[in-house]
Amino acid sequence: MTMPLRLQAAILSLALLAVGLLAWEAAVPRQTLATELTELELLMGMGAQRAGVPPPSAVFERAVTMLSDPFYVRGPNDKGIGVQLAYSIWRVLAGYGLAALIALPLGFLIGMSPLAYRALDPFIQVLRPISPLAWMPLALFIIRDSQASAIFVIFICSIWPMLINTAFGVAGVRKDWLNVARTHELGALRTAFTVILPAAAPTIITGMRISIGIAWLVIVAAEMLVGGTGIGYFVWNEWNNLDLTSVIFAILVIGVVGMALDAFFGAVQRAVSFSE
């Protein structure tokens, strides 16, 4: 009876999943599926009252059909889930990459220079708590491109945790380690790359991990606003179609992709972490 804890946990997880799915399935009356309504019923608005939450079996069936052909494009409002996901991921990576490009060097500067820290701190403190979506109208007006505006919103929301953690990590590098660099006559650049960067890496990666999580949260909302493409738009579009089965499937997909992004940074974090 001494099963490893991991195995016990896995069995318990599966059991919980099974119980949850069964309860869900049992709670949903079959005949009220929105997908089974006729065109006429929908037009008459009957779907709005009668459409219920689909059972997991329907979601599963939908998942199979959607995943069997994820990359089709049949007009602007009919694209495979893979295509929509690719749009979202591309936007997140673009905005996030730009943010990293600015946040990491700037964070280094702030962390190493008390002057830069004091000068930039008020800006950071004011800009950081702004909801990224509040930037949307301004972005749309200035950039005049919905695609680029979505990327901008990702940029602005993912820059802060990276910037702050980088500055914090760099400023917190132990004096002893900097003294090691000094007694070995390392130049500024070599000190930055061989001592400060590895020492601050765990903190920096933590910031990057928080950022990617926020970016993935925000992209769904941003795409609902700007429309056109992306998994957020897909959810909104299917909701307007009253296709709750697709909405639920899309929600699951969003969760899984978010988990994958987080797992990636979790792995990087483990790779750069060290114990003293």
Place this chain on the structure above:
Amino acid sequence: MSKSFLSVEGLAKRFPAPKGGKPLTVFEHVNFTVEKGEFVCIIGHSGCGKSTILNVLAGLDEASEGAVIMGGREVKGPSLDRGVVFQNYSLLPWLSALKNVTFAVRARHPDWRREKVTAHAYRHLEMVGISDGAEHRKPSQLSGGMRQRVSIARAFATQPELLLLDEPFGALDALTRGVIQDELLKVWGETHQTVFMITHDVDEAIYLADRILLMTNGPFAQVAESVEISLPRPRSRDAIVEDPRYYRIRNHLVHFLARRSKEMSGERRREPGARPTTVRFDAEGEPPAGGPRLYAVND
């Protein structure tokens, strides 16, 4: 005097007054010299400024007054010519023991090929007994004694002219301490480097040093005496205690720490340019030359 390898002239460290307090002079009028190849220990009570002096010698800290001259040039900032073994080892925890040493070797010899750097690092790790796979472990996976050895290997591997050690064995048990002391002596004997070391342990100082500098208590601490340890080398622990000088030296040191370091402390006790008084114990019960007089511990 000016020909000395290392010469410390009128060193002082003062801190400005905190709010509502008085300014603090940790030490002042610190003058001493170290000859090339010499092994010098410095002893004094906690807080008298030993680490500060060592950091000034290393170029990591700046004195408020005075200068340090090494090899005819004033010390300004850290240099690879002065290797430091920090009290808390200061190994880079994300690098293996070997990488910690190659890090230093590469800094010293940027033009060396990778194999040469690795071989050089291996040789110094072997000198301190880190081998058989231990060199690939991270500092957190090594015992305190092993970390200290790596740290010593790192310092010796850069072949500095002056090696500065800040209580290097403070955190080690007596047995490990003894082993690493012997390793330090061995490496020092092979390389003919100059060593300046802080310790709290009187017996350790006598076993290792050619000369022991005694500091009075702070504030206004000074280097009051320079005790020459004329015990013949190579020394062995059981042989030196048989030497008649051993307990006389030991008594002198213990008495200094127990009483005179306090009696001699205080503002303006010595002239600005005063050198530490040289105390020497000759083989046959003569009074110490130059020293005031020999105190017994229970004096």
